[in-house]
Amino acid sequence: MDQSPPRSTSVTVADVARRAGVSKATAARVLGGYGTVSERVREAVTAAARALDYRPNELARSMTTGRSGTIGVVVGDIENPFFSLAVRGITDVARQADFTVILINSGEDVVAERAAIRTLLAKRVDGLIVSPAKENDVEHLHEAVRSGVPLALLDRGSDTLDVDTVIADDRYAAENITRRLIALGHRHIAYLTACDTPDHRFHTAKDIGTGSVRRRIEGFLSVCREAGLTGMEDWVRVGAFTPEHTHRIVTEMLQSARRPTAIIASDSIIGLEVFKIHRQLGLSIPDDLSLVSFHDADWTSVTTPPVTVVRQPVYDLGATAAKLLVERLNGEGQTARVVVLKTEIVERASTRERY
Amino acid sequence: MDQSPPRSTSVTVADVARRAGVSKATAARVLGGYGTVSERVREAVTAAARALDYRPNELARSMTTGRSGTIGVVVGDIENPFFSLAVRGITDVARQADFTVILINSGEDVVAERAAIRTLLAKRVDGLIVSPAKENDVEHLHEAVRSGVPLALLDRGSDTLDVDTVIADDRYAAENITRRLIALGHRHIAYLTACDTPDHRFHTAKDIGTGSVRRRIEGFLSVCREAGLTGMEDWVRVGAFTPEHTHRIVTEMLQSARRPTAIIASDSIIGLEVFKIHRQLGLSIPDDLSLVSFHDADWTSVTTPPVTVVRQPVYDLGATAAKLLVERLNGEGQTARVVVLKTEIVERASTRERY
DNA sequence: TTCTATTGTGAGACCGGTCTCAAGAAGAAA
DNA sequence: TTTCTTCTTGAGACCGGTCTCACAATAGAA
DSSP: OOOSOOOSSOOOHHHHHHHHTSOHHHHHHHHHTOSOOOHHHHHHHHHHHHHHTOOOOHHHHHHHHSOOSEEEEEESOTTSHHHHHHHHHHHHHHHHTTOEEEEEEOTTOHHHHHHHHHHHHHTTOSEEEEOOSOTTOOHHHHHHHHTTOOEEEESOOOTTOOSEEEEEOHHHHHHHHHHHHHHTTOOOEEEEOSOOOTTSSOOOGGGOOSHHHHHHHHHHHHHHHHTTOOOGGGGEEOOOOSHHHHHHHHHHHHHSSSOOSEEEESSHHHHHHHHHHHHHTTOOTTTTOEEEEESOOGGGGTBSSOOEEEEOOHHHHHHHHHHHHHHHHTTOOOSOOEEEEOOEEEOOTTOOOOO | OOOSOOOSSOOOHHHHHHHHTSOHHHHHHHHHTOSOOOHHHHHHHHHHHHHHTOOOOHHHHHHHHSOOSEEEEEESOTTSHHHHHHHHHHHHHHHHTTOEEEEEEOTTOHHHHHHHHHHHHHTTOSEEEEOOSOTTOOHHHHHHHHTTOOEEEESOOOTTOOSEEEEEOHHHHHHHHHHHHHHTTOOOEEEEOSOOOTTSSOOOGGGOOSHHHHHHHHHHHHHHHHTTOOOGGGGEEOOOOSHHHHHHHHHHHHHSSSOOSEEEESSHHHHHHHHHHHHHTTOOTTTTOEEEEESOOGGGGTBSSOOEEEEOOHHHHHHHHHHHHHHHHTTOOOSOOEEEEOOEEEOOTTOOOOO
16 A cells, blocks of 8 residues: 655645645645635645645644644653543543643652753643642743743642642642541541652641642641641651652651551552551551541552542543633633632541540 | 743744844854854853843754654553553653653544544654554554654554564463463453454454454463363453443353353453452452452552552553664664563462362 | 965755735626 | 626745855964
C-alpha cells in the first residue's frame, strides 16, 4: 500500500496548489477551511491533497493564528494515583474540545515547576493547568498570567492568584474526620503529610506550602482546639514524601511511649505505607491504631480491615479545571471562578472507638 | 514587581535587536546561542533581552529547525497504574533529554489511536512512543514511520513494524506461572483479560490484538498442553475491560459447576476486582481459589492474603522506550532494536496447593 | 607594507501556514 | 447596455525564529 515514495520533506499547501493548478492562497482556503471557494476548485484541491497525501503542519498554523491547540499540565507526580486520575479527567475534557495536553511532573519542587512553566510558555501553550507545589511561591504563575496565558489551578488555590480554581472542601473534610475520631475517643491523633518544612518539623499551618494540605491541617487543628485538645501541633508530621521517609516517621511515632491511637494519612500512598508498617510492627488496625486516609484509592476497600477514607472527586477535579480553562479559552469566562467540590467520608473498619 | 506593562503581544528578536542597536541576525545569534558574536555585542543583546523580558518562541524555532522538542505518547489509559508508571519513566528520560511529552489516551481503541497519531504528526512531534491497542492493525503506525517520525513501541510489539520495541518477557512469565499453578495441583485455571474479541469469546490466541496479552495466553496454553491439559482455551476469558464486565464474568465463572481453582488476572485492575468478588461470594483465597495477577501494584502486598504477582519492570519499560527513542532522535540508532525486560514471579499467599 | 585568513555583522530568504487587499469575473439591478 | 454588487481568485505580507551569504574589519603572514 506504500505507493507514495518515502518523502522525507513533507507536502505543503504550495505543493498542493501547484498540482491543483491554483494559487497557494486558494489551496490554503480549501485546506484550512476558511474563506470562500467555488465547488470546482474545492474538488480539484481536495483531490490534489489526497493524491499527495497532504498533512497540515499545525506548527505553521499556530505561528499565524497564535493558538497552538495545546494546554500545559503541571502536576506533582503522574505516578500518584490521585494525579493520574485527575489527569485522566483533564485529558478527556481537553480532547473533547480539540486540545492536546503537554504533561510535566514537578515532583512537588518549585524549581522544577518554574522550569516547567517556562518551557510551556515557550511552547506557546494556549492555557495552563497547574497544581502548585507551594501556594506562596507562585511568582512564575503570575508571570504566566501576565503574559496572557489563561491559568487554572488544580486541587490547590492561591490567595494572590485571581484565576479559575478547582479544589475540594479539604478543610471541611478534615474537620469532619477529626471530629469523628474525637467522638470515637481518640485524643492522640497524628496527621501525616508528604509536604515538608525547612527543618522537617511542623510549627504552624502557615509553613505548609501545599494549599490543600494546609487547609486540612487548619481544619484538623481547629477542631482539636474546639474539643479542648491542646498542643496537637506536635502530632502533625511532615516530610513523608517517600516510602522510606514515611517508614521512618511512622515507625518512630508508633514505637514511642506517647504514641498516636489514630493516624490521618494525607494521601493514599502514605495511607498504604502506614498500613504496611502496622503489620510489620505487629500492631492491629483498628485495635491498636485507627487509620484514615485521604483519597479513596481502589485498594482501600479490599484490605483487612478496609480503610476509612475521605473520598475526593478526583476525576471531576481535573475535568472541571479543564472545563473552566476551555471556557476561558473560548472567551466565555469573565471573572475568575473558584469551584469547591464536595468530599465524602467513607467510614470503614479501620477506625474504631477508643475507650 | 510587575514593572513591565502587560504586553499582550510578545517580545521578539527584532524588538531586542532594535533596543540593542544591532541587526536581527546578530540578536538572534546571541539569543539562539549559535554563530559567533563579539563579547561587547553579546552583553548588549543580553541586557536588552533582560530589559524587555524576552521569551523565545519555540514554535517559531521549530518551524525552521524542523524539531519541535516534543515526543508524542499514546497509551491505553493513564489512569491504569501500569501506564501511569510507564509514563513516569518516559517523562523522566524525556525531560533529561530536553523533550516534552504530549500525552494521549487511546482507551485501547484503534480508531482513537489512529486519530491520536494523526494529531501528533500534525503537531510535528519529533518522535512517538505508542502502546498499540492492536498489533495487527497498525497501518497508521506505518504511516508515521513512512513520514519519517521515529517510533518506539511500548509493552507490545508488532511483527510488521521494524522499529525500536521494549517489551517484557510475557510469554516466559506466563509459562512460569502456569507451570507453577499446575505443579500446585491446579487443573482448572482461568486466564482473564481486558482484551476483547468480536463475539466476546476466546477461540485462538491469534484473535487477541494486544501483543503482550497474546504472548501470555500463548505461553499459558502451551504449558497446559505440555502438561496434558486439553481444552484450556475454554478457560481464557476476554472482555474484562470495566469493573462491571469483570464482575459479571468472574461471578458467572465462580458460580458455575465447573469452576476454576485458580485465576490469572492479566492486569492489576482485574486482579483487584477478582479479589473484591471472591469476598462478596464468600469464597476464600487461597482455600477455594488461587489468584495470580500481572503487575505488582503496590496494594498487592497488603491484602489478606497478599497476592502472588508477576512483577514487571514497568518504570523501566517506559524509561527504556524513551531512551531508545531519544538515541534515535540523536541519530545514534541504526537498526531497530528489540529490548526484552525480565519479569519475576513474586509468590505470596494467594496461591496454594490444590489436592 | 601588501596580501591573505579569520572573525563579526547585516541583509534578506526561508519554514508553512494565515490573512489582507485588490483585481477580475459573473450576476443583478437600472 | 451600463453600472453596481457579490463572488472568486491571486499576489504578497506576515508570524518569529534560523541560516546562508556577502561584506567589512581586524589579525597574521610574507
